[in-house]
Amino acid sequence: MKTFEWRDELNTGVELIDDQHQQYGRFVNGFLKAYGKSRLDQRKVEQTFRFLRAYVREHLGTEEALMKDYDYPHLADHLEQHGVLSDWVHEASVRLRKEAYSDAFAMEASSMLVDWFQTHIETVDKRLTRHLVNLAETHQDGRLRQLLKGLLKLSGS
Numbered sequence: 001m002k003t004f005e006w007r008d009e010l011n012t013g014v015e016l017i018d019d020q021h022q023q024y025g026r027f028v029n030g031f032l033k034a035y036g037k038s039r040l041d042q043r044k045v046e047q048t049f050r051f052l053r054a055y056v057r058e059h060l061g062t063e064e065a066l067m068k069d070y071d072y073p074h075l076a077d078h079l080e081q082h083g084v085l086s087d088w089v090h091e092a093s094v095r096l097r098k099e100a101y102s103d104a105f106a107m108e109a110s111s112m113l114v115d116w117f118q119t120h121i122e123t124v125d126k127r128l129t130r131h132l133v134n135l136a137e138t139h140q141d142g143r144l145r146q147l148l149k150g151l152l153k154l155s156g157s
């Protein structure tokens with residue numbers, strides 16, 4: 001089963017977001033590993049998924065707040081994509097409580113939590129971070145420019 005491996009293409013140049021994506025990857029791997037051994041420890045599976053679920057909420061919330069605060073023109077599209085992940089995570093948590101281990105669920109989880117998420121970073125998230133970096137570098141209000149740079153911790157600045 002595929003796990004969340006970091007690669008250069010996933011870097012967005014915004015440290016705040018990159019740090020969260022890497023932390024997310026660690027939660028995903030913790031869960032996938034626990035799920036693979038779930039015949040041994042169901043409690044551990046549910047616990048790792050609870051952490052992952054809370055972290056997904058926190059990370060999506062961070063991006064959504066940035067989009068709203070900085071007039072992101074593709075807000076609706078991005079929110080729709082986040083909805084796909086949130087809905088899956090919600091349904092998965094219900095299924096995990098009711099269903100025994102299955103290879104099919106393991107595959108589905110890795111496809112959603114790893115493949116879908118990495119594609120989301122490389123396309124949708126990077127479109128957002130380009131907007132934020134651009135704003136932090138070109139905004140006419142110097143104070144806002146500095147504030148945004150500090151908040152985003154732009155790599156290389």
Ligand SMILES: [Fe+2]
Nearest residue numbers: 063120124125
């Ligand atoms: Fe996103």
Ligand SMILES: [Fe+2]
Nearest residue numbers: 021063121125
């Ligand atoms: Fe993201």
